[in-house]
Amino acid sequence: MITKEQIAAEYQVIQDEICSYLERLDGKSKFEEEKWERDGGGGGRTRIIQNGNVFEKGGVNFSAVHGKLPEVMQKALKVDHDDFFATGVSIVIHPNHPLVPIIHMNIRYFEMPAVNGEEPVRWFGGGIDLTPHYVIAEDAKYFHSYLKSVCDQFNKDFYPKFKTWADDYFFIKHRNETRGIGGIFYDKLVAAEQLSWQDIFEFSKAIGRSFIPVYSEIVNRNKDKSFTDEQQQWQYQRRSRYTEFNLVYDAGTKFGLETNGRVESILMSLPPTAKWFYNFIPEPGSEEERTLSLLKKGVNWAE
Numbered sequence: 001m002i003t004k005e006q007i008a009a010e011y012q013v014i015q016d017e018i019c020s021y022l023e024r025l026d027g028k029s030k031f032e033e034e035k036w037e038r039d040g041g042g043g044g045r046t047r048i049i050q051n052g053n054v055f056e057k058g059g060v061n062f063s064a065v066h067g068k069l070p071e072v073m074q075k076a077l078k079v080d081h082d083d084f085f086a087t088g089v090s091i092v093i094h095p096n097h098p099l100v101p102i103i104h105m106n107i108r109y110f111e112m113p114a115v116n117g118e119e120p121v122r123w124f125g126g127g128i129d130l131t132p133h134y135v136i137a138e139d140a141k142y143f144h145s146y147l148k149s150v151c152d153q154f155n156k157d158f159y160p161k162f163k164t165w166a167d168d169y170f171f172i173k174h175r176n177e178t179r180g181i182g183g184i185f186y187d188k189l190v191a192a193e194q195l196s197w198q199d200i201f202e203f204s205k206a207i208g209r210s211f212i213p214v215y216s217e218i219v220n221r222n223k224d225k226s227f228t229d230e231q232q233q234w235q236y237q238r239r240s241r242y243t244e245f246n247l248v249y250d251a252g253t254k255f256g257l258e259t260n261g262r263v264e265s266i267l268m269s270l271p272p273t274a275k276w277f278y279n280f281i282p283e284p285g286s287e288e289e290r291t292l293s294l295l296k297k298g299v300n301w302a303e
Helices: 004-026 071-077 137-152 158-169 197-222 229-248 251-258 263-269 287-294
Strands: 032-037 042-050 055-068 083-095 102-112 121-131 182-189
Touching: 004 042, 004 055, 004 083, 004 102, 004 197, 042 263, 055 263, 071 251, 083 197, 083 263, 102 197, 121 137, 121 158, 121 197, 137 158, 137 182, 137 197, 158 182, 182 197, 251 263
Parallel strands: none
Antiparallel strands: 032 042, 042 055, 055 083, 083 102, 102 121, 121 182
């Protein structure tokens, strides 16, 4: 049986791999690391990259925390005891180029020990999704096809199930639009007849290690293209939607704040600059209008 210590150690390796690669991809900025400890138990490594050639702001964070689960989280998770352990890697990258998309990835493990003879609570969660400022069909197809190929190695049902889950999860209800073009999202994944705990752990690691190849390809396709000031302003507008989702709906943000997590690390997902233009309506027939028309559930990007 894999242990929580083994899971946390492997997640730290994945954090190291991704940070090293992103520094080479950017070619200018380096990650700044801050190690922190949580008052209730555990801690993490926050790593931030800023003002680079490609990345205006990004975070690749690792945490492994434990202690007593607040009552509000007990109710949310439908458990009646409070000892918990959680570890994971969380990534958000905001590029400085409007044709390079925002990307988010998270892999995580959660555990509560057995009490009163019951089975312990333990599960994996995670996902990876893309938020383009401008939807480029070729990039969207590549991104989803790559994720499908990773999922298919473990279970042919994973991609369609987790893609739909992402569509539903990364949805800005008050705007009636998806945050971006989605990706995959899964939560509370446990061992079953066809997949052991080791299998699920391998799947979690595979998702984590999909970040480098899939994002570097899309970055390299677009980072040297020219862009206008109008496109930059649209980028700031789209960042405002990203901010709204993360502050209103994101479960990771809520969990971190409710469990007394480190605020700076939790809110590293917010962009450095965002703008809320009042009642912005894109020009008919423009790329901005086209992008808005594609921010909806159920688009079969992989095909």
